Amino acid sequence: MNLKGQIIQAMREYFGNDQKRINHALKVLKYSEELFMERKSGDEDVVVAAAILHDIGIHEAEKKYNSNAGKYQEIEGPPIAKEILENIREFPKEKISEVLDIIAHHHHPRKDETENFKILYDADCRVNREEG
Numbered sequence: 001m002n003l004k005g006q007i008i009q010a011m012r013e014y015f016g017n018d019q020k021r022i023n024h025a026l027k028v029l030k031y032s033e034e035l036f037m038e039r040k041s042g043d044e045d046v047v048v049a050a051a052i053l054h055d056i057g058i059h060e061a062e063k064k065y066n067s068n069a070g071k072y073q074e075i076e077g078p079p080i081a082k083e084i085l086e087n088i089r090e091f092p093k094e095k096i097s098e099v100l101d102i103i104a105h106h107h108h109p110r111k112d113e114t115e116n117f118k119i120l121y122d123a124d125c126r127v128n129r130e131e132g
Contacts, residue, residue, distance in 0.1 A: 003045065003048070003088070003090050003091060004029075004048050004052075006088045006090070006091075007048065007049055007052045007053065007084070007085075007088065007091070008026070008029075008052055010084045010087070010088065011025055011052050011053060011056065011084070014056060014059075014080065014084070015059070018059070021055060021058060021059075024055065024127060024131065025051070025052050025053075025054070025055060026052075027127045027130075028051045028052075028054060028120070028123045028124050028127050029048065029051040029052050029123075030123075031122075031123035031126050031127060032047050032048070032050075032051035032119050032120055032123040033047070033048070033051075034123075035119045035122055035123055036119055039115065039119065041115045042114075042115040042116045042119050043095065043098075043116055045091070045092055045095050046095050046098050046099055046102070046116045047116050047119050047120065049081075049085060049091065049095070049099045050099050050102040050103060050106070050116065050117075050120045051120055051123060051124075053077070053080075053081040053084065053085075053099070053103060054077070054102070054103055054106050054120060054124060055073055055077070056077050056080045056081050056084070056103070057072070057073045057074070057075065057076030057077025057078070057079075057080055057081075057103070058073050058076075058077075060076035060077075060080065061073050061075070061076045064076065070106075070107030070108070071107070071108075073106075073107070074103070074104050074105055074106065074107060074108070075104075077103040077104070078100040078103050078104045081099060081100055081103050082096060082100055085099060098114070098116065102114075102116060102117050102120055106120060106121060106124065109121055
């Protein structure tokens with residue numbers, strides 16, 4: 001199984017039967033890949049991993065804070081994503097920190113963002129608009 005497939009599988013296993021979260025992540029991935037190709041910039045491994053795992057902290061946020069608010073997802077997501085990515089032998093270890101940084105503020109852009117962040121942010125906003 002390729003790298004993207006391994007990350008998707010790990011995300012599916014983590015979310016279990018939460019098809020809403022799985023579908024959201026896969027839509028964000030689809031748009032992120034399209035934007036990556038259109039813009040011809042960024043790092044594909046980082047974009048793909050961030051897209052698939054950007055909301056991975058939502059269940060933990062709901063458990064701990066009784067809320068799925070973005071600020072709580074941003075707290076809870078990075079440790080879960082780190083464990084997932086570290087368990088995928090083929091994922092480049094030097095790229096994990098950027099993926100975690102994106103997840104840690106994906107609802108709150110900073111002044112100067114990387115192209116990888118911008119791709120994920122734009123794709124997530126598009127899906128959130130579509131999902132209402």
